[in-house]
Amino acid sequence: MEQQLEDLYRFPNIINTLQVIGCHFGLKPPGWHYPRHHHHLFELLYCVEGEVAHEINRDRVTMQAGDWLLIKSGVRHQSSNTTQADYGFFNVHFDLDDPEIRSLLSQAPYRLIRHKEAEQSKLRFYVGELEGVMQRNHTDAEPSSLRFEDKLLLQSYTLLIIHVVLQLFREHGSSRGQGTAAEKDPSLFTADIAHMIEEKLALGLCEEATVAGIAKEMNLSRSQCSKLFSKVYGLSPRQYVSQQKLKLAKELLVTTHLPMTDIAEKLGFHSASHFSRQFRRWTGQSPSEFKPRHHSTN
Structure with missing residues (x-):
């Protein structure tokens, strides 16, 4: 006798949109400076090598190799390489239309993840995979010329990075790497x-x-x-x-x-x-x- 199979698991419908702008790797020389500005999207930065100083609102935040920084949309900031070595970085501006995720991302003007915490996660691996996708498509052409498979990989690794970043925020709370004047979580x-x-x-x-x-x-x-x-x-x-x-x-x-x-x-x-x-x-x-x-x- 045949037994009728039933659904064991059912996921909710997911039709959320990820917007990715300005995803790139860069290298800036000593003395480099980017003036005060703000974005309408969230900004996620990874310091690959060297050191960089950010002024966010009235806080000064120094990133060293292996550190990650999330800056909330609309927050004014400026960046400088005040050392004698090159500053290498990975940078992505993104937005998600899921209210719960946006609420988690918006709980403070900025959040800093130090190298020691980041190294316990898969963040460096995901960045390496993402860099591999970009290297395969490194030409003088516009980014829109990416193959559709690589566009999917770009979005997938970006989402995985955001996922890990949110996990680290939850695990380590808001007490580390926040800056003295950073706003606390909403009451x-x-x-x-x-x-x-x-x-x-x-x-x-x-x-x-x-x-x-x-x-x-x-x-x-x-x-x-x-x-x-x-x-x-x-x-x-x-x-x-x-x-x-x-x-x-x-x-x-x-x-x-x-x-x-x-x-x-x-x-x-x-x-x-x-x-x-x-x-x-x-x-x-x-x-x-x-x-x-x-x-x-x-």
Whole structure:
């Protein structure tokens, strides 16, 4: 008698987006200086050789070979090689649209992982693999000329590096390598309020829940509402809504056969054309280009 097999494990649907910008290895001579600036993405730095001094807000952070540094999006900083040796580094700017991961990444203006802690992980191995991918494709061509297999490897190793970095943060807490003026983790009150705002935004995603309306409901000013949310999640409520709408749009396009008018209505857009224009702004593709094409076979 045949026994009917049942699913033993089932994973949730995952349609999150990783954005990788400016991923590269570099070498800077003595006296090199990069002026004060900030990014709209998270910045992750690995000191391969030499030494570099960063000024982050009012803190001075010195990285030596083997150290890692995560800088939160929007934090102003500058960098200098004040030694007599070259400074070699790996650098990547990235963003993820998963609220929980963003919340973990945004808990402080910067986080420093010293060589001793990093060496107990696979970080150096993953960087070596990633460097191998880049060396195979090292030409004068643009990075967009990477083979699709190597693009997948680039994203995979970047995600693995982020995964290990978050693990190390969790294991070693916020007491090491933070700098004297670095902000502490958001208070429980701040986190609770931010989570309540996030819940109301998620529930009202398709009804265009406004920050002003939520702020009024919670007896907060609009600016307080936005500030508390941004402190915990690392992005504004409006950016959060856009990311969640994009995530839901991708899921509906991939997993359903709903017409564009129905998808637009579910997402709170006035029309299918309005949804199509916004989706193209988000992804560079129209919804019909993004949607998988199913070919029938005889």
